[in-house]
Amino acid sequence: MNDRKKAEINTNFKKWKEKYAKEWDYIYNNVIKDDQILTEHDFVEKLNSYLEDLKRYYKSENRKSSANKINLFRENELSANKLIDTLDDQLEAIDKLVKAKEPWNYMKNRIDNQILNIDTLRDDINQFKQLLEKELEKDRLDEKIKEIVNRIIRSAQEVIIRQTGVPNSPKINMIDLYRNYYFMKKANAFLKDVIREQKLSAINIGGYKIKVRITPYSSVSEFKKSHSVRSFANQFNRFYKTKDYIQFLKEYKDSVGIGSIQRDTLEKIFVNVEADLLTADDVPASGGQKIGFSLMLALDNAKDSQYVIVDEPEASLDNKFIKNNLISKLREVSKKSTVFVVTHNSTLGTLLNPNYLIVAKRKGKSYSYLSGDFKQNKISNETKEISSDEDFINAMEAGIDTYKEKGIIY
DSSP: OHHHHHHHHHHHHHHHHHHTHHHHHHHIIIIIISOOOOOHHHHHHHHHHHHHHHHHHHTOTTTTSGGGGOGGGGOOOOOOOTHHHHHHHHHHHHHHHHHOSHHHHHHHHHSOTTTOOHHHHHHHHHHHHHHHHHHHHHHHHHHHHHHHHHHHHHHHHHHHHHHHOOOOOOOOOHHHHHHHHHHHHHHHHHHHHHSSOEEEEEEEETTEEEEEEEEEOOSHHHHHHHSOOSSOHHHIIIIITTTOHHHHHHHHHHHHOGGGOOGGGTGGGTEEEEEEEEETTSOBOOHHHHHHHHHHHHHHHHTTSSEEEEEOTTTTOOHHHIIIIIHHHHHHHHTTSEEEEEOOOHHHHHHTOOSEEEEEEEETTEEEEEEEEGGGTEEEOSSOEEESHHHHHHHHHSSHHHHHHHHHHO
């Protein structure tokens, strides 16, 4: 049963992760790998630090010195072209398209050459790729020139600072700063939306349901069952419980180390995945009902076997379950397999209405066996043939008198 529950958890959790793969990839790349996303605390801290630096700069006694008249001293560095990485990705995608065989062969077989010449289209795309490569080389050359100019500017500013004692004016890239803060807000909003109880699936097996669901961690002790981390109660209560999830992730990363967080385990930092066994009425299964489910699951797994032996399955099962679920499952399995059922339960033995009956008789330490068609009411072996009625009632009801007595009581 546990193996089946684990399989359902893995299958359905994988589907859930794939549904939001783009968002989880962004969080992993920018919080775990590069630490680019700013939390609200980081954003305010950087702004305050910049303002303090600005105050100190304008309080400088030498701020009116000749050094401030040098334009190079106040020169801003040239900004990098962030589109290069995007162009690289596009170029790689186009290159894969040009070199691929299947799509071009597919189109050749299905598109009339008079409507669209596939070879010409491929050549045009290849020429576009070459033009893009040339543009990319120009952009890379521009970036190298910018890098050299920026080094010259920084070197000149350092010389001026050493010679005059005037500090350089503090700088801040408000666009990048706010962009990172904005993406933090978006990422945290996404996490707030998905970190909630969600039903992923509910499959029916023999009158039972396996319900897979995602839940937020209810306590730090529950969180620590799945994650090896010490003394994390303060961070959990302060950030996870208040839904400041990006800050919580940063605290967790600082606690366990970046090497301990893999992309395929990122989602488990935020949610717990459980599989509940429920009855048909959506009530948690009792101990006996779990045994019944295990039996139904075993029969389901065995339905392609040549022979199936079921030894006294009535243990821990009530007669209602036997009548409504077990008997129909045994009949289902018997369509493809030869099923042997050993039982003393009258509900199972009688209502199963088997094709064949085998009776074991004990005399001292030895046993003899008789068998026959159940509907013919006869059993036999090599030496004799007798009616099966008495032996069947003895096995099911402890004799005809017991059967009659039970009838009176009923």
